[in-house]
Amino acid sequence: MTDTTASPAVAHTPTIPAITPRIVAELRAMLGDDGVITEMAELRTYESDGLASYRATPGVVVLPTSTEQVRDVVRLCAREGIPFVPRGSGTGLSGGALPTPGCVLIALSRMRQILAVDLPNQRVIVQPGVINLHVTQRVAPAGYYSAPDPSSQQVCSIGGNIAENSGGAHCLKYGFTVNHVLGMRVVLANGEVADLGGFAVDLPGYDLPGIFVGSEGTLGIATEIILRIVRKPEAVVTALAAFPHTDAAGQAVSDIIAGGVLPAAIEIMDRLSIAAAEAAVHAGYPESAGAVLLVELDGVQPEVAEQSAQVEAFCRAAGATEWRLARTDEERALMWKGRKSAFAAAGRISPNYIVQDGVIPRTALSAVLREIEALGARYGLRVANVFHAGDGNLHPLVLYDERDEGAFERAEALAGEILRTCVASGGSITGEHGVGMDKRGYMPVMFSEADMATHQLLRCALDPERLANPEKVYPTPRLCGETPGVYRPHPLETAGIAERF
Amino acid sequence: MADPSSGETLAALLAFADGEGLKVLPRGGGTHQGMGFPPAGGDIALSLAALNTIIEHAPHDQTVTVQSGLPIADLQAHLAQTGQWLALDPPLRPGATVGGLIATAVAGPRRLRYGGVRDQILGVQVALADGTIARGGGKVVKNVAGYDLPKLFTGALGTLGVVLSASFRLYPLPADSRTLVCDAMAPEPLCEAVQTISASTLTPTAIDILGPVDSGQSCRLAVRFQSRVERSVTEQTATLRTLLGALANDAHELHGPEEPDFWHDLDTQEATGMSDEDDWLDLRATLLPGELAGWLAALQTVVAAHALALKWRAHAGHGTVRARLAGKAESLLAAVGALRQAAEDARGALVIEDYAPALAGKLDPWGTPAALDLMRRVKAQFDPRTTLNPGRYVGGI
Ligand SMILES: Cc1cc2nc3c(=O)[nH]c(=O)nc-3n(C[C@H](O)[C@H](O)[C@H](O)COP(=O)(O)OP(=O)(O)OC[C@H]3O[C@@H](n4cnc5c(N)ncnc54)[C@H](O)[C@@H]3O)c2cc1C
Numbered sequence: 001m002t003d004t005t006a007s008p009a010v011a012h013t014p015t016i017p018a019i020t021p022r023i024v025a026e027l028r029a030m031l032g033d034d035g036v037i038t039e040m041a042e043l044r045t046y047e048s049d050g051l052a053s054y055r056a057t058p059g060v061v062v063l064p065t066s067t068e069q070v071r072d073v074v075r076l077c078a079r080e081g082i083p084f085v086p087r088g089s090g091t092g093l094s095g096g097a098l099p100t101p102g103c104v105l106i107a108l109s110r111m112r113q114i115l116a117v118d119l120p121n122q123r124v125i126v127q128p129g130v131i132n133l134h135v136t137q138r139v140a141p142a143g144y145y146s147a148p149d150p151s152s153q154q155v156c157s158i159g160g161n162i163a164e165n166s167g168g169a170h171c172l173k174y175g176f177t178v179n180h181v182l183g184m185r186v187v188l189a190n191g192e193v194a195d196l197g198g199f200a201v202d203l204p205g206y207d208l209p210g211i212f213v214g215s216e217g218t219l220g221i222a223t224e225i226i227l228r229i230v231r232k233p234e235a236v237v238t239a240l241a242a243f244p245h246t247d248a249a250g251q252a253v254s255d256i257i258a259g260g261v262l263p264a265a266i267e268i269m270d271r272l273s274i275a276a277a278e279a280a281v282h283a284g285y286p287e288s289a290g291a292v293l294l295v296e297l298d299g300v301q302p303e304v305a306e307q308s309a310q311v312e313a314f315c316r317a318a319g320a321t322e323w324r325l326a327r328t329d330e331e332r333a334l335m336w337k338g339r340k341s342a343f344a345a346a347g348r349i350s351p352n353y354i355v356q357d358g359v360i361p362r363t364a365l366s367a368v369l370r371e372i373e374a375l376g377a378r379y380g381l382r383v384a385n386v387f388h389a390g391d392g393n394l395h396p397l398v399l400y401d402e403r404d405e406g407a408f409e410r411a412e413a414l415a416g417e418i419l420r421t422c423v424a425s426g427g428s429i430t431g432e433h434g435v436g437m438d439k440r441g442y443m444p445v446m447f448s449e450a451d452m453a454t455h456q457l458l459r460c461a462l463d464p465e466r467l468a469n470p471e472k473v474y475p476t477p478r479l480c481g482e483t484p485g486v487y488r489p490h491p492l493e494t495a496g497i498a499e500r501f
Numbered sequence: 502m503a504d505p506s507s508g509e510t511l512a513a514l515l516a517f518a519d520g521e522g523l524k525v526l527p528r529g530g531g532t533h534q535g536m537g538f539p540p541a542g543g544d545i546a547l548s549l550a551a552l553n554t555i556i557e558h559a560p561h562d563q564t565v566t567v568q569s570g571l572p573i574a575d576l577q578a579h580l581a582q583t584g585q586w587l588a589l590d591p592p593l594r595p596g597a598t599v600g601g602l603i604a605t606a607v608a609g610p611r612r613l614r615y616g617g618v619r620d621q622i623l624g625v626q627v628a629l630a631d632g633t634i635a636r637g638g639g640k641v642v643k644n645v646a647g648y649d650l651p652k653l654f655t656g657a658l659g660t661l662g663v664v665l666s667a668s669f670r671l672y673p674l675p676a677d678s679r680t681l682v683c684d685a686m687a688p689e690p691l692c693e694a695v696q697t698i699s700a701s702t703l704t705p706t707a708i709d710i711l712g713p714v715d716s717g718q719s720c721r722l723a724v725r726f727q728s729r730v731e732r733s734v735t736e737q738t739a740t741l742r743t744l745l746g747a748l749a750n751d752a753h754e755l756h757g758p759e760e761p762d763f764w765h766d767l768d769t770q771e772a773t774g775m776s777d778e779d780d781w782l783d784l785r786a787t788l789l790p791g792e793l794a795g796w797l798a799a800l801q802t803v804v805a806a807h808a809l810a811l812k813w814r815a816h817a818g819h820g821t822v823r824a825r826l827a828g829k830a831e832s833l834l835a836a837v838g839a840l841r842q843a844a845e846d847a848r849g850a851l852v853i854e855d856y857a858p859a860l861a862g863k864l865d866p867w868g869t870p871a872a873l874d875l876m877r878r879v880k881a882q883f884d885p886r887t888t889l890n891p892g893r894y895v896g897g898i
Contacts, residue, residue, distance in 0.1 A: 032807075072609070120696060120791040166646045172642075176650070179620050188875075195871040200787040200820055200849040202608055202617060202656070205870035206879055207896045210619055210652030214645050232703035258561055260673035260729045299704055303733035359641045361562040391643040392562075420887075428644035435646055446646055447636065454635035455648040462875065473647065480558040 001223040016102040017082050019059035021206045027062055027104075030072045035110075037061040038070025039065060046105050049090040049097040050152075050498050053354075053408070054437055056098055058085070058105035065110045067223040074221065075191030077104050077194040084189075086217040088160030091152045093355055094345035094436025096163065096216045100471050106221060107158050114138055115224065123199060124227050128159025132166075134268060135227065144229045147174040150432070151340040165214035167432035169265040169339065170296070171335055172390035173228065176432070178213040186212060189463035192406040199226060211458060215420040216434050219462045231299035236264075237308040238332040242289035242322035245443040246270050246385065252318035253389045256295070257362065259308050259314060263390060265296040267339050268368075272349065272384035273397065274338075280345035293389070294339055342386040343397070345364065349471075350382070350399035352408070352417045357433040358422030362392040371395055371421050379414040381407075385474070394422065420445055435473045441474055453478045506551040508634060509624065510663040514665065518545055521886045525630075526890055527659045529570060529598030529710065533605045533638050535855040537658055537866050541892030542635075549600050549714025555579060556666060564623065566640055566668040578805065580671060588615035588672040588823070592823070595770045597803035606656030607854070608783075609768065610707035610725070613818035615672065619720070622651040624668040629661075630888040640668040644666065653879075660894045661883040675727035677734045681741055682723045683752035688712060688815075690800075691722040692794035694745055695817040698724065699790060701744060703737050707748045709767070711858070713811070722748075722817075726767035755794025765813065779810070781827040782856035782864075784837065788820040790848035800824065800842040830857075834864055841868055865894040 019038075025037045038060055047055045064070045069070035077084045084104040087097040099105050111127035114135065118124070119142050119165060124135060132153040137147040138372035142224075149168035152155055156166070161177045162184070168308045174180075183197030212219055243249040249268045256263065268496070269277065269292045274285045285292050295311055297304045312323050326332035338345075346353040360368050369385065376383040386398040396418050400411035419442050429435070429442045443452060452474055459466065470477075505511040520527050523544035528534060530550075530860055543860050549570035556566040560583040568578060576599060580586050590609035591602060603625075607618045615621065624638030627650065637650020654664055684722070685691050691710045698708060706727045712720035726734045742749040788796055793815060800822075804811045809832055815823035826833055841851040845868070854864035870876065873896045880887075880898045892898075 027829050118789075118791075120700070121789040122699070123789070124764060165649075167643060175616065175620060176643070176645075179616060180653070194875055196875075198848060198850070198871070199789050201612070202606060202785075202787050202821065203850050203870065204852050204867045205872065206657055206661075206876045207619055207652045207655055208872055208879075210649055210655070233701060233702070233704075254561060257563065260676075300702065300733055300737055302736050303704075303728055306732065307731045357637075359643050361559060361564070361641055362562045362695075363559065379829065392641055394645045426639075427641045428639045428646050430646050431641075431643040432645055439646075442649065446549070446639070450633050451635045451637065452647070454633060455637060455650060457646050458653070458879065461882045462880040466722045 002360060015078050016100070018083070019102065019104070019381070023076065023080060024415045026076060026234050027073065029058065031062055031064060031069055033485065035065070035069070037063070044092070046087065046099060046107065047348070049087070049095060049434070051090040051093055051095045051098070051254055051438055052143065054095040054098045056101045058099035059102040061105045061107055061109050063110045067187065068226065070086055070106065070187045070221055071191055071193055073106060073189050077467055078108070078190045081465070081467070083467050085469050086159065086163070086221045087452070088157030088163070089131070089155050091156045091359070092160060092164060094395060094430070094438040095435050096436035096469070096472055098437050111223065119144065122229050123227055126158050126225050126227060128157060128162070128222050128225060129442045130158045132156050132161055135229070139229050143232050145432060147180055147230050148226060155500070157485050158225055158227070160223050162213050162225060163215065163217045164432065164434040167388070167393070170269055170359050172266060172388065173264045175261050178210060181209055181213050181225060182210065182228060183226040184222045185210055186220045186222050188220040189465065190467040197226070206333060216436060216472050218459060218472055220468055221311040235301045235304040236268060236296065236298045238296045238326040238335055239308065239311065240285070240324045241287040241293040241320040241337055243291045243293065243320055245290040246369050247366045249293045250389065252293055252315045252320065252368070253365070254362065255318060256478065257390065259310060261310055261426045263295050263311070264298040265294070266390040267294040268292070268385070268387050268389040269339065269342065270385040272382060272499060273342050273386045274343070276345040276349045276384060277338035277342055279342045279348035281332050281337050285338055287492040288392070289321065294335060301450050304451065333476070339386070347395045349384070349403045351403070353400065354396065354398040354411050355433070356394070356396045356415050356418055357430045358394050358396070360392045360394065360422050360425045360429040364389070364425040364427070365389070365392065368425055369419055371450040372418055375414055375421070379410050381411055381414055388431070391431070392427065396416040437472055440473055440475045443473070502548060504548045505546045508552065508628060509549070509655060511552070511630045511635050512628040512737040512776045514545070514547070515628055515630055518632045519886055521634070522886065523888070524891050525888055527663045528570060529601030529604070530594070530596030531560050532596060532597045532784060533592035534602055537893035538897060539861045540890060542676045544640050544898065547600065547803065549704070552665060557846070560715065563671040564640055564642065565628045565671055566666060567596060567599055567604065568666045571599050571601055573597050573602060574673065581674065585640070585671045586674050587669050588620070589618060591770065595866065599667060599823045602653055603664050603667055604657065604659045608821065610764070610816045610822070611643060613708060614704070614706040621656045621669050621686050622647060622655055622667055623670055624627060625651045627654060627655050627662040628665055630884040630886065634665070638668070640671045649841050659890045659893050660898055661882060662889065672731065675728045678725065678727045679725055679734045679738050680725045680755040680760050681752050682721060683745065684719055685720050685748060685890065687718050688720050688797045689721055690748060691798065692817065694722060694748055695793070695796070696791065697744055701819060703741060705818065710815040712813050717885050718826070723831050730879050738854060751888060756874045764815060780830045780833055780859050781825060782833055783823065783825050783854045784840065784846045784851055785824045785854050786840070786849060786851045788822070788847055790820040791849035792849060793817055793820055795820070796843055796847055798898060800840060803836045804840045807836045809833065809836055830859055830863065833860065836863070837864055870895055
């Protein structure tokens with residue numbers, strides 16, 4: 001019934017209680033007939049997320065419409081010991097919403113209400129299924145927007161953004177999802193409903209919203225989210241610079257940042273990804289270029305004007321062969337369209353591809369790109385590069401053809417080598433797509449056993465039974481509930497202790 | 502008092518204390534030891550003073566990794582040599598360390614533009630009570646691998662473990678600064694002005710309201726513009742004058758050396774307080790920006806009703822008010838109750854950051870967060886024998 005392909009780490013396969021007709025009946029009573037899916041053909045729709053190489057069939061899919069319904073479903077899961085997996089729009093690129101075989105998949109796509117908009121305080125409250133872009137669309141007439149803008153923003157959900165701590169092109173200046181979330185209502189794995197954080201900043205107590213964001217659905221389900229919105233800037237300049245090679249583009253980025261300019265966004269695409277974008281959306285990128293740099297500056301008029309002149313000078317000095325300013329909103333949108341369609345566009349130049357998400361210190365850019373090129377040559381595979389250059393977040397696209405014998409395995413191995421290279425340069429295995437199922441096998445490249453055991457104390461605090469999205473993020477679960485050692489009071493002199501060290 | 506010179510020694514000391522049931526009070530510069538409840542026990546004062554090196558400063562990556570006992574002032578002086586800074590400006594207390602800043606997460610005026618500690622910390626290395634040394638996060642500006650340990654330890658007041666070192670992102674120092682200052686007879690018109698500024702496209706780095714600035718109720722609005730582009734600063738100041746209308750008639754502009762001095766004085770005055778007779782306390786209310794005027798009105802009323810002395814400073818753009826209240830102990834306690842209620846009714850919170858020793862044990866510095874029970878569960882996992890800073894934190898954690 002299920003087939004989970006090519007997991008990079010030993011799967012943790014506890015025996016999962018079956019979804020019996022009695023349980024289905026109970027779910028139907030909670031959610032109504034249209035809130036419960038059991039048909040195999042329909043279940044198949046939910047068997048993978050944006051990472052289609054991993055597939056598994058859930059035991060049942062439920063579509064709650066309120067916090068109470070989520071709570072009731074989770075309580076039932078807790079009572080029966082059945083794992084559950086939250087799902088937003090299913091665009092995740094790390095297999096985060098991949099069902100645990102036989103689980104209850106809780107799809108939040110019917111929780112699509114924007115519950116409150118408070119412009120004077122720059123806050124909105126949304127349900128988790130709300131589409132990222134819809135928040136901006138709702139507040140745009142009043143001159144506001146929601147800053148985190150993943151390229152998938154037309155379809156991905158706020159709940160998914162929360163779970164992945166999603167970024168986007170503009171997070172260099174404006175921060176990631178976590179910097180814009182103040183509070184949330186969550187359903188914990190035991191069915192408890194809790195309010196984390198709130199409306200104001202710096203509230204007393206542990207930063208639980210800060211922990212929940214980025215926890216990839218492993219600590220519970222967010223059902224209401226308090227977001228900050230920001231004022232649209234007075235001026236925006238979007239420009240494109242063409243370079244003969246990514247090295248030169250990378251140099252321009254370093255010079256811009258070293259010059260004290262903080263662009264809203266600064267993106268690089270290499271020759272292959274330019275070709276792909278052109279084939280897909282005809283963004284008008286100079287096809288002969290070895291690299292394209294996309295820069296956006298925003299803020300007050302005089303600052304943007306002066307800094308765009310500075311950026312142009314930096315680009316020209318680094319060897320830009322062309323400098324183009326978007327003169328209209330249409331031109332701006334077109335420049336961005338090429339970049340934002342980069343992943344899908346890879347399909348134009350290759351039947352299959354793997355998207356990676358490694359991060360490096362910005363200064364390691366040329367060295368790492370060269371290393372990636374060499375690795376690609378060694379594996380006999382092409383790698384297209386698109387990246388958030390300002391924060392060193394690379395998206396190497398490993399291109400392969402699954403019809404070639406062993407190509408998928410080679411592509412996966414190459415993608416893994418690339419991640420190791422990123423970590424070796426001082427970076428990370430993931431900047432915004434999350435660890436999920438895909439990269440949990442690489443967590444030990446970044447973290448020691450002690451590190452991961454320590455992280456998972458949080459899981460033990462909030463979900464000791466490991467029911468919430470149990471297979472994701474960490475390769476080996478920490479056992480919870482080791483009873484703390486016996487308290488042994490000892491009347492030692494403080495000074496005496498200090499002498500020992 | 503223990504003063505370990507390496508993370509390993511410190512961790513071994515913790516493991517020993519934890520095994521023996523000894524209570525450990527970690528300290529950085531000792532500038533915030535008054536924060537929270539008085540500790541419920543303390544066998545070892547653990548100084549981080551010897552862990553004070555800059556491990557790595559990568560100017561071109563705009564990141565830094567430091568040991569937590571490093572004084573903030575030393576770090577900033579080092580970073581300034583390359584035209585950078587850690588964009589956090591807590592009230593200045595001599596000797597305050599990076600570790601103390603992480604543990605208390607106190608924020609200053611420019612949180613408006615740069616965010617707080619939680620928004621700038623990239624990674625931590627911590628020692629848990631049982632001696633485990635663990636890392637979370639990393640040293641690059643973008644990273645979502647694993648649970649966000651750096652945020653968990655930010656503002657945790659050393660109750661989950663001892664931060665040994667931390668990485669932060671950095672910003673270029675602004676080249677130009679200008680501050681527009683204007684006064685009003687009461688806070689309301691200034692709070693209204695702040696709402697107008699927030700709804701505009703201006704990008705101030707700080708918006709403060711200070712009160713009282715004379716023997717009456719007069720307050721002062723100070724709006725700071727900073728940029729690497731001079732015209733940005735001058736033009737924004739001019740636009741602000743227009744926005745403020747009549748309020749700006751008597752406004753004056755600060756630039757040149759007097760400008761940073763103005764802010765520096767505010768940051769230090771705040772820390773040194775104002776009264777040596779009477780009891781006193783320092784509170785911090787965090788509010789929705791739009792609720793500021795209402796809460797400040799409650800502050801005036803409550804202070805008058807209880808015959809207390811008052812000095813306050815609001816980082817109005819992000820809804821944070823710091824106030825020192827002085828007077829009789831029982832009046833202070835009553836005032837805190839009323840003001841906390843007012844803050845919570847407005848969907849905010851109120852914390853006592855410091856208080857006269859005579860008030861110890863008589864007040865709850867924290868209030869009760871909605872998720873207190875979850876916080877207890879987190880504490881129980883990280884420090885099951887309550888070895889670290891016992892009793893000081895929310896709910897007596
Ligand atoms: C073409 C394309 C471009 C992309 N570009 C970007 C980009 O620029 N930046 C970026 O960061 N990402 C990007 N992504 C990745 C993806 O869109 C984001 O990770 C997004 O946030 C996922 O949202 P979703 O609603 O699709 O979540 P899903 O894929 O459904 O789920 C993602 C994770 O969130 C969990 N989850 C979902 N809802 C909840 C909830 N309410 N409570 C708790 N956990 C929950 C799931 O269990 C899963 O672990 C891109 C993806 C695609 C396909």
